[in-house]
Amino acid sequence: MYNYEKASQAIIRFHQDFQPDAQLANLICGKAEEIADTKVPDWPGRPGTRIADDSIYQTLEPERMTEDEYEELFTDFTGFLLRKYIPRAFPGLSGLGSILNPVPTGYMYFTQLGSLYNPKAVEAYEKLIEISELSAPCTEAIQNMQKTLFGLGFPPLFTGVGLVPYDCLSNYFRGTMGIFEDLMENEDNLLRAVNMFADLQIRNLQYFRFAQMPVKRVMFWMHKGMDGFMSEKQYEALYWQPFLKVIHALAVRLLPVFPGSTCAGHRSHPLPWGREEGTSRKAGHTI
Numbered sequence: 001m002y003n004y005e006k007a008s009q010a011i012i013r014f015h016q017d018f019q020p021d022a023q024l025a026n027l028i029c030g031k032a033e034e035i036a037d038t039k040v041p042d043w044p045g046r047p048g049t050r051i052a053d054d055s056i057y058q059t060l061e062p063e064r065m066t067e068d069e070y071e072e073l074f075t076d077f078t079g080f081l082l083r084k085y086i087p088r089a090f091p092g093l094s095g096l097g098s099i100l101n102p103v104p105t106g107y108m109y110f111t112q113l114g115s116l117y118n119p120k121a122v123e124a125y126e127k128l129i130e131i132s133e134l135s136a137p138c139t140e141a142i143q144n145m146q147k148t149l150f151g152l153g154f155p156p157l158f159t160g161v162g163l164v165p166y167d168c169l170s171n172y173f174r175g176t177m178g179i180f181e182d183l184m185e186n187e188d189n190l191l192r193a194v195n196m197f198a199d200l201q202i203r204n205l206q207y208f209r210f211a212q213m214p215v216k217r218v219m220f221w222m223h224k225g226m227d228g229f230m231s232e233k234q235y236e237a238l239y240w241q242p243f244l245k246v247i248h249a250l251a252v253r254l255l256p257v258f259p260g261s262t263c264a265g266h267r268s269h270p271l272p273w274g275r276e277e278g279t280s281r282k283a284g285h286t287i
Contacts, residue, residue, distance in 0.1 A: 022157035028138070035092055038090050161218065167225075
């Protein structure tokens, strides 16, 4: 996250030593994350962290959306991201929360756009410019590393990343404990939200129809669909069906999908992959 040259060398050596079938490589700009004051991951080397230098990064899952904010999420998703989610997940960019939607009330003068250039917003813009400048060398290092690996015979494993809609809501918005409460007391809003995230994800993946890539594959991490987290009925309606909607949308474009299981993603019973009876797969298998 801080020394791209050493990190790239280590990743390339890993591929040479262990010969995986495809590239397993990425870099992140630690300085940019510091400026944003990100509260999503924590990592070794971050100033003030308690994570040991020889550990991996840790994912943080506080409640970034309260139970009574579902309606705001549904009615003004972009506004919710600006006013609530970004200040909570990236406090360094909280000035973006002062950007209000300009509402025409008869006459539409330029002054009604004032919230777009108020001092707090401008401060956030300046930080974004700094983040962009710091991230550029990281992006260049990633591209060079991927080019080197490709030349060594390691094609990209995937060129797009998704997340099961339920996991997106749980990981980043409600948090693990918050979504447990919703499973018991707020299932209607939960169902509406996961289907909304499925639709958003389908729209965001439309670039696969046109972009030129060496391969076209999407990786999905499956986190919280395990048996102890929800009933079979809840799993079918809240976890599997919204995810299946995204898979079907991609399949129409003839894109391979890779469901990858991490943490609590494994479920002990076979998943309905639409294969012949008796030949279904389980979460965590790559198809």
